[in-house]
Each structure stands twice: as structure tokens, then as C-alpha cells.
Amino acid sequence: MTAEPSTPATPGPHAPAGPAVVGVVGGGQLVRMMLPEAARLTVPLRPLVRDHDEPVARVHPHVVVGGPDDEGLRRLAAACDVLTVEHELVDLDTLRALEDAGHPVRPSAATLGIAVDKVRQREVLGAAGVPVPPWSLVTSMDEVEAFAAEHGWPLVAKAPRGGYDGRGVWFVDGPGQLEEVLTAAPGPLLLEPALAIERELAVLVARRPGGQHVVYPTVETVQVGGICHEVLLPADITPEQDRRAGQLAELVADTVGSVGILAVELFVVDGQVLLNELAARPHNSGHLTIEASVTSQFENHLRAVLDLPLGDPAARVPAAAMVNVLGVGERDPRARLASALAEGCANVHLYDKAPRDGRKLGHVTATGPDRAVAAEQARRAAAALTGPEQETAG
Ligand SMILES: Nc1ncnc2c1ncn2[C@@H]1O[C@H](COP(=O)(O)OP(=O)(O)OP(=O)(O)O)[C@@H](O)[C@H]1O
Ligand SMILES: [Mg+2]
Incomplete structure (x- = not known):
């Protein structure tokens, strides 16, 4: 992937005297822990929060209210010079449109598109020579059985997208249990051997x-x-x-x-x-x-x-x-x-x-x-x- 040309951190339209304004999608503990560092460096932070009860909004008044959807992201972009994220569950089409319109989005929509998808991570990084565990994307029990025949039980099934803190990851001992997970899943599952x-x-x-x-x-x-x-x-x-x-x-x-x-x-x-x-x-x-x-x-x-x-x-x-x-x-x-x-x-x-x-x-x-x-x-x-x-x- 080509590197973005280096751009100096010139103050943007939102911060006449100091560093550019950083908009952060999310209002949780990660952006809350950016606050003291931002204050020391005089970086104005504008978190995008759903409501004033989110961790960052409880201590920082300068927030933009909205979700990580088209409307919220555009509102955030209008209030900052550089847009970044504290989580990856963001409307990527809007981020791409903002990038195309010249708004700095860091990390880029392309990087986030890989980060949100465990299957793309394995495809892109495996192809680049990064060793990854054996894996397969399955939609049917026939495909599960074929993978199990090669790698044995137990297996680990994962939702390709949207998992965190162990949600979206299932340790399964045998076909019966896996069938339940597969039936309940909204789409294909990523399978891996349960590694030692x-x-x-x-x-x-x-x-x-x-x-x-x-x-x-x-x-x-x-x-x-x-x-x-x-x-x-x-x-x-x-x-x-x-x-x-x-x-x-x-x-x-x-x-x-x-x-x-x-x-x-x-x-x-x-x-x-x-x-x-x-x-x-x-x-x-x-x-x-x-x-x-x-x-x-x-x-x-x-x-x-x-x-x-x-x-x-x-x-x-x-x-x-x-x-x-x-x-x-x-x-x-x-x-x-x-x-x-x-x-x-x-x-x-x-x-x-x-x-x-x-x-x-x-x-x-x-x-x-x-x-x-x-x-x-x-x-x-x-x-x-x-x-x-x-x-x-x-
Ligand atoms: N193939 C595997 N074999 C054994 N254990 C695994 C395997 N894959 C994942 N795990 C265990 O499950 C944990 C969570 O998996 P993973 O990192 O994919 O999920 P996550 O919920 O997206 O993670 P996070 O908590 O980092 O958001 C791993 O840290 C590891 O302990
Ligand atoms: Mg993890």
C-alpha cells in the first residue's frame, strides 16, 4: 500500500494558534485517555459521542454528538482538521467520500477496511508473507467437516466482522456445537484450529x-x-x-x-x-x-x-x-x-x-x-x- 505523502501539521481552519484540531470517532476510555496528552500538547480534541454519558463526555465539554454513521461523521469532519478513530465500527463509505473530498482521515478508510475484517486481514497479510494460523471461510457443515478432517477438533469459529472482547469468537468441541453457531451466524464463519x-x-x-x-x-x-x-x-x-x-x-x-x-x-x-x-x-x-x-x-x-x-x-x-x-x-x-x-x-x-x-x-x-x-x-x-x-x- 502506498504511503500518503507527508503533510506538515499546519494548523487547519479550526485552530488558528496551535496544532490542528483532531476529531475522534468514539467517546470511550481510549479517547478519554488521549485527553491529558492532548492538553499537554495543546491539541484540541473533538470526540464524536452518542450522548453526554460516554466516558470522554463526562470530563470534556468539547464533543460532537452523533453516531459513527454518515451524518455523524460529516458533522465531526466539519468540526476538525484531521479525523481519527477509537474503534473500527465506522461507516467506511462516508470515510472514503471524506478522503476523496480532501479531508485527512488517519488511519485511512483502506486501512480500516482491513482492520474490521478478520478474513481480509488473513488474505492481505498472508499474501504479504506474514505467517497466519490455518484458516477457512465456511458457510456449510460440509466445509466444516472438510476443515476438521484436516485439522481435527476442537476448532475456533469467528465472526469475520464486529467481534470484540471475545464476542464473536466460539471455541467448539465438535460438529453439533459448530452447527449451532453456524445456524445462528448471520453469514460465513472464519474457522481455525484451536491452537496450543x-x-x-x-x-x-x-x-x-x-x-x-x-x-x-x-x-x-x-x-x-x-x-x-x-x-x-x-x-x-x-x-x-x-x-x-x-x-x-x-x-x-x-x-x-x-x-x-x-x-x-x-x-x-x-x-x-x-x-x-x-x-x-x-x-x-x-x-x-x-x-x-x-x-x-x-x-x-x-x-x-x-x-x-x-x-x-x-x-x-x-x-x-x-x-x-x-x-x-x-x-x-x-x-x-x-x-x-x-x-x-x-x-x-x-x-x-x-x-x-x-x-x-x-x-x-x-x-x-x-x-x-x-x-x-x-x-x-x-x-x-x-x-x-x-x-x-x-
Ligand atoms: N485459533 C485459536 N486458537 C486458540 N485460541 C484462540 C484462537 N483464536 C483466538 N483465540 C483466543 O481468543 C482470543 C480472542 O480472539 P480474537 O483476538 O480473535 O478476538 P476479539 O474478540 O476480536 O479480540 P479483542 O478482545 O482483542 O477485541 C485470543 O486472544 C485468544 O486467546
Ligand atoms: Mg483480539
């Missing part, structure tokens, strides 16, 4: 329109039931696997022509590094860069979409751990803040969301000389936020 994964890794790349980029240190991610629970730095891998992970992430970023942060999720299977999927935006695996890197993923996302010089992604601590705060029933982490802060060593981030079972409500990061110690500290504070203790005021 030794480690899951993620590498973030921050990339400017001209192709200049920086690569973050490889992190290890820990999933439970398809949902990310923890992220650990450094990853417990060999130097060769580490080198390979970084190399693959750069190849993926170049192939899809990403601008901004690109998160590349990888598996280690049989000692080899394979692509799982990618996300063309700041990512849960990069939250620990706020405390652990010289430049956070949120700052480098803004710098990249504004075509400003990128910051150093290097770790400034030997080790770090991030633990997600996932909803437990109706328990509200905001009401348990004091007990989490009493842990002292951990950095607590709450997203100001209504509690719901399994929902990502916040995260906790700890840093230090030792990965296991940091992980223990972060786990204790995270547990305090959803624990069974009495709720305390403040």
Missing part, C-alpha cells in the same frame, strides 16, 4: 503518513475466555521471538499503510510467532505505556495523526503489569476507590462507566524492577476495585 498457544503477544507501531514509525517493546497479554485480563512487560520470550514479533508488526503496519497506533496481536505456537489480528487504534495492550514508556501510545497516536515527530516508545522501567478491572455484577469500582488507592504502588485508571458484568470499567498499572512483583501489586489494587468489601464513600 504458548504465549500471546502484542506489539504497537506508531506510524506517520509518510511511513516513518516507531515500534513499542513487545508485551505479553493474558486472555481468559477470550478477554484480555493482564498485560505484562517484558514478555517472557526468547530474543529471537522478540525480534520476530517486532519485525512482523512493522511488516503489518507497512502492508496496511497504518497511520496512528496500530496494535498487532500475535500468538507463539510451537516456538513460532503468528499473527492473530490487528487493531488500527490505541489498544488495551498499550495502556501500560502511560506509566512504562517514555511516550505513551495515546500521545504517539496524536503525534502520528498530526504528522508530528514521534516520541520514544522505549520502556523507562525494567518491568510493568496492567490488570483490567472487569465488572463483577453491580459492584461499582468508583465506590471502592479508597481501598484500591490504599495499595499505594499501583496507578488506578477508572473509565467512569456504569458497572455491568464483564464490562471493562478501568485498569490498574504497576511498574518496578520485577514483573512478578508489579503484577501482584496491580492485581491487588484491581481486586480491591471489584471486591466484596463494603462500599466506602470517596
